[in-house]
Amino acid sequence: MANDVAYYDEFAQIYQEYTEKLGRVSEAAATATFLERYSRGGSALELGIGNGRVAIPLSERGVKVQGIDNSEKMLKLLAMRTDMVKASKGNIADFSSERRYDLVYCVYDTFMLLLSRDEQIACLRCAAEVLNERGVLVLEVRVPDLEGFVNGQKITTALVDNENTFVNTEIHDAVNQNLFLSVLWFSGTSVRRFPERVRYVYHQEVDTMAECVGLVLAERWGDWMRGAFTAGSKRHISVYSRATL
Numbered sequence: 296m297a298n299d300v301a302y303y304d305e306f307a308q309i310y311q312e313y314t315e316k317l318g319r320v321s322e323a324a325a326t327a328t329f330l331e332r333y334s335r336g337g338s339a340l341e342l343g344i345g346n347g348r349v350a351i352p353l354s355e356r357g358v359k360v361q362g363i364d365n366s367e368k369m370l371k372l373l374a375m376r377t378d379m380v381k382a383s384k385g386n387i388a389d390f391s392s393e394r395r396y397d398l399v400y401c402v403y404d405t406f407m408l409l410l411s412r413d414e415q416i417a418c419l420r421c422a423a424e425v426l427n428e429r430g431v432l433v434l435e436v437r438v439p440d441l442e443g444f445v446n447g448q449k450i451t452t453a454l455v456d457n458e459n460t461f462v463n464t465e466i467h468d469a470v471n472q473n474l475f476l477s478v479l480w481f482s483g484t485s486v487r488r489f490p491e492r493v494r495y496v497y498h499q500e501v502d503t504m505a506e507c508v509g510l511v512l513a514e515r516w517g518d519w520m521r522g523a524f525t526a527g528s529k530r531h532i533s534v535y536s537r538a539t540l
C-alpha cells in the first residue's frame with residue numbers, strides 16, 4: 296500500500312518553504328541541467344511531479360515536460376506556478392500513456408514512497424512501457440542509512456539554525472524494509488509534525504528490479520554534477536536504458 300494521498304496534501308502547505316530550507320530548491324537547476332541532456336530536447340515525464348521544483352526549470356530549457364502525482368494539492372501548487380507543464384492525477388505504480396517519452400524520471404526519493412517490492416517493480420514496468428526506443432529512465436534514490444538505530448529507533452537533525460530545527464525520527468521495520476519517518480519542524484514557538492513511510496532499497500536491488508522489466512543500468516552518479524558514486528555517497532542517480540539497445 297502506498298502512502299496516504301493525504302500525507303502530501305498536508306505537506307503541500309509547507310513544501311516550498313521546506314525544500315528551500317533543505318537546499319532542494321537551489322539544487323533544482325543542476326538537476327534540470329542533468330536531465331536536459333537525457334531528454335535530448337524532446338519530451339519528459341516526471342513521476343511524482345509535486346510542485347514542479349524540477350519540472351519547471353526543465354521545461355524552461357525547452358523540454359516538453361508532463362507529470363503524474365496523486366496529491367491534488369501538490370498538483371494545484373504546480374498549476375499555480377506554470378502552465379508550461381501538464382500534469383495529471385495518477386499513481387506512479389499504475390499508469391499508462393499512449394505517448395512515448397525520451398526521458399522518464401523520478402527524483403527526490405519519490406520511488407521510496409512505494410512501500411513494497413511489487414509496487415516498486417510495477418512503477419519501473421509502467422516507466423519502461425512509456426519510454427521510446429532510445430528513451431531512458433533516471434532515478435534519484437537515497438542510500439539507506441541503517442547505522443545508529445537503537446531498539447529500532449533513530450533520531451537525527453536535518454537542519455538547525457537560529458530560527459528552525461528539523462528533527463527526523465525513524466522507526467525501522469526490518470521485515471518489510473520500511474521506515475516510519477516523522478519530520479518535526481520546530482520554528483519560533485510552534486512545532487509541526489509530518490509523518491511518512493518509505494521502503495528503503497539499495498542501488499543493486501533497484502538494478503535487479505529494473506532488469507525484471509527489461510531495463511539495464513547505463514550510468515550511476517553520486518550527485519547532479521556527475522560526481523562519482525562512492526561508498527560515502529548519500530544517494531545515487533541512476534540512468535537506465537532498454538536492455539536491447
Ligand SMILES: C[S@@+](CC[C@H](N)C(=O)[O-])C[C@H]1O[C@@H](n2cnc3c(N)ncnc32)[C@H](O)[C@@H]1O
Pocket residue numbers: 297298303304342343344345346347348349363364365366369385386387388402403404405408409
Ligand atoms: C518527495 S515529493 C517530490 C516532488 C518533486 N518530484 C520534487 O522533486 O520536488 C514526492 C511527490 O510524489 C507524490 N507521490 C507520492 N506517492 C505517489 C504515488 N504513489 N503516485 C503518484 N504520486 C505520488 C507526492 O504527492 C509528492 O508530490
